[in-house]
Every structure is written in structure tokens, then in C-alpha cells.
Amino acid sequence: MKITVERSGGIAALTRTWTVQATTSSDKSHWQPIVEACPWDAVPDSRQVSDGQPDRFMYSIRAGQRRATLPERAVTGPWRVLVETTRAAAEQTPRNGTATGIRS
Template identity: 50%
Template sequence: MRISVRRTGGFAGLSTGWAVEVGADELERDWQDAIEACPWEETADRQDQPDRYLYDIRAGERRVTLTEQQVTGPWLSLVDMTRRAAAQQSG
């Protein structure tokens, strides 16, 4: 499964992202609980704000776009896991 996070916007309007490819064993062992903890179907309408980030988060077929204020709790955990894992895979 591919898990990815793309962060866009902010003051400078920059875009950055992190992605990992996760095998079935690793998915079940390390990622499944974090993915399932996120309320994919319950995201509130977002209200974009100037100079704030937007996060496009994907896990397999699931996808959501959140404002930086919405990236809390399980979302923040998933973003942080993805960022750390991408850094480990790339170097």
C-alpha cells in the first residue's frame, strides 16, 4: 500500500511531500491501527485560510484534504509516521 502526505500552501506557497510503500506484513504490524484510527469519513468541511497549509493525505484508496488546524490526533500521528518512514526509506 502506498501512504502519502502532500503539504501545500503556507506563507511562501511551497509544496512538500512524503510517501512510503508498505508491504502487507508491515501494514498489519505498524500501520493499520494508525490508518484505521483516522476518521476518513467524518472530516468536517474545511475553510481554507490564507498563509496556512493544506494536507492531502492518502492511504491506499482513501484520501482526504485537511487544513493544518485539522491535522491533530490520529491525523497528526499518521502524518508524523509517514514523514519518519519516508526519511528512513530515502536515506
């Protein structure tokens, strides 16, 4: 399973991307509960996610076949756990930012 978190916007309008590849069964068993905890079915239509707050981050989250685009203020609870865990795992891997087999 490939998990990608892309954060865009902010004052500088920079985009950051963090990616984790869960390839082994151990990795998948670590990441699956984190991904499953997120309310994927409750994500608003991506055309309706603008929250009217300039200079805020937007998050594009992909986990396997699932997709979500959320404004910064909506990245709470299980979404925050997924974003922060992915970011931490990817940042532990130097150069390309893609973590393979990293558990946090």
C-alpha cells in the first residue's frame, strides 16, 4: 500500500509531499489500522473544500485507492494521526522522501 500526503498552500504557497510504501505484511498491518480509522466516506466533495481562509494549507491524502482533500482545519483526529505518522516516517528516509518499511 502506498500512502502519500501532499500539503500545499500557506503563505509561501509551497508544496511538500511525504510518501510511505507499506510493502511487507508487517508494514501493512501497521499502516492499515491508521488508514482505516480515517472517515474516508465523510470527506466533502473536493470542489467544496475551500474554507475561504487565505494562506492556509490544503492536504491531499492518498492511501491505496482512497483519496481525500481536506483544508488544514479539518485535519484532526485520525486524519492528523495519518498525516503526522506519514510525515515522520518519510522524513526518516533521506533524499527521496519515500519511506519503505518504516514503522513509527
